[in-house]
Amino acid sequence: MxxxxxxxxxxxxxxxxxxxxxxxxxxxxxxxxxxxxxxxxxxxxxxxxxxxxxxxxxxxxxxxxxxxxxxxxxxxxxxxxxxxxxxxxxxxxxxxxxxxxxxxxxxxxxxxxxELPDVAGLAERWGRDVIHCPYCHGWEVRDRPIGILATGPMATHSALLFRQLSDDVVVFRHTAPALSDEQAEQLAARGITVVEGEVVAVEVEDDRLTGVRLASGEVVAREAVVVMPxxxxxxxxxxxxxxxxxxxxxxxxxxxxxxxxxxxxxxxxxxxxxxxxxxxxxxxxxxxxxxxxxxxxxxxxxxxxxxxxxxxxxxxxxx
Structure with missing residues (x-):
């Protein structure tokens, strides 16, 4: 140089x-x-x-x-x-x-x-059907089953934003603190279900996200997952x-x-x-x-x- x-x-x-x-x-x-x-x-x-x-x-x-x-x-x-x-x-x-x-x-x-949470498969889908911003990627997942992976108190905020784009939104509480009464009421008012239990993996078939696997073994069908890294x-x-x-x-x-x-x-x-x-x-x-x-x-x-x-x-x- x-x-x-x-x-x-x-x-x-x-x-x-x-x-x-x-x-x-x-x-x-x-x-x-x-x-x-x-x-x-x-x-x-x-x-x-x-x-x-x-x-x-x-x-x-x-x-x-x-x-x-x-x-x-x-x-x-x-x-x-x-x-x-x-x-x-x-x-x-x-x-x-x-x-x-x-x-x-x-x-x-x-x-x-x-820096993403340690959940199997999450990093591999990042920027595709594992997303964080409704304004950057929300339109692309509109009207699809969306899961919000809670990592803190901002999960409710994310859920309400993505509820504008789909009427099928689920919050996975994962390892985040319990919701406040106000947060729980807001989610309930918007028809957003809260799923208890730690998330261990996202399921993928034919190169597309199909579900979220809990530590219990249960798989909740989802086509997009939102996470705030x-x-x-x-x-x-x-x-x-x-x-x-x-x-x-x-x-x-x-x-x-x-x-x-x-x-x-x-x-x-x-x-x-x-x-x-x-x-x-x-x-x-x-x-x-x-x-x-x-x-x-x-x-x-x-x-x-x-x-x-x-x-x-x-x-x-x-x-």
């Missing part, structure tokens, strides 16, 4: 990272995008809720995004970043192949990892800079980790921005792309401020 200092290294080449690269490239910044090629949504057949791109495969979306970023001068590097450190007033980005990049700013859009931010590359993932909570429950940042994606460490699922685990593809746009604009504005201050100092010195 060249030792030349570029304006920005973007770590992560998904919707957030590539959107940031497009914005920065259009601002005539020298940008390098490093992509490990392991997007969170790789198992999904299509991206949904993205205006004009609804149903596009995740791989095709990335290919189009890469071409657009390259059109504005961004350089795409297929590789893995092992760490980022301070160096010569900027940052040193180390790659797994031994290469090094140097930049004035860093934008991290590495996403997150979904624990989500872990991919933030290890920033550890040397003091940027660490912290707990991400909803409704008082810790659901995973994320990197905190302001509304524009700036972290507490000057010169380091984040965008997409690494900071907002709820973000869909379209909102991750929007976050990348905002973060890219923020990085550019920060660089302009630095350059303007240097120009003013030079002018004063000349006077």
């Amino acid at each position: 060249s030792e030349n200092v570029v304006d920005v290294v973007v770590i992560g080449g998904g919707a957030a990272g590539l959107s940031a690269a497009v914005v920065l490239g259009r601002a005539r910044r020298e940008v390098v995008v490093v992509d490990a090629g392991s997007p969170r949504n790789a198992p999904a057949e299509g991206v949904h809720g993205f205006l004009t791109r609804d149903g596009i495969s995740p791989g095709e979306l990335v290919a189009i995004g890469r071409a657009e970023a390259e059109k504005y001068g961004a350089r795409i590097v297929d590789g893995v970043v092992t760490g980022v450190s301070n160096g010569d007033g900027g940052f040193v980005v180390d790659l797994a192949d031994g290469g090094t990049l140097r930049s004035r700013r860093v934008l991290v859009a590495t996403g997150l990892v979904d 624990h989500v872990a931010a991919r933030a290890d590359v920033l550890a040397a800079l003091g940027v660490k993932a912290t707990d991400w909570e909803m409704a008082g429950q810790v659901l995973g980790s994320h990197v905190t940042a302001d509304a524009g994606g700036a972290t507490e460490v000057p010169g380091v921005w984040v965008a997409g699922n690494v900071t907002d685990p709820r973000a869909q593809v379209v909102t991750s792309a929007a976050a990348g746009v905002m973060a890219g604009a923020g990085v550019n504005a920060d660089l302009i401020a630095e350059e303007t201050a240097a120009a003013v100092a030079a002018l004063r010195a000349a006077r």
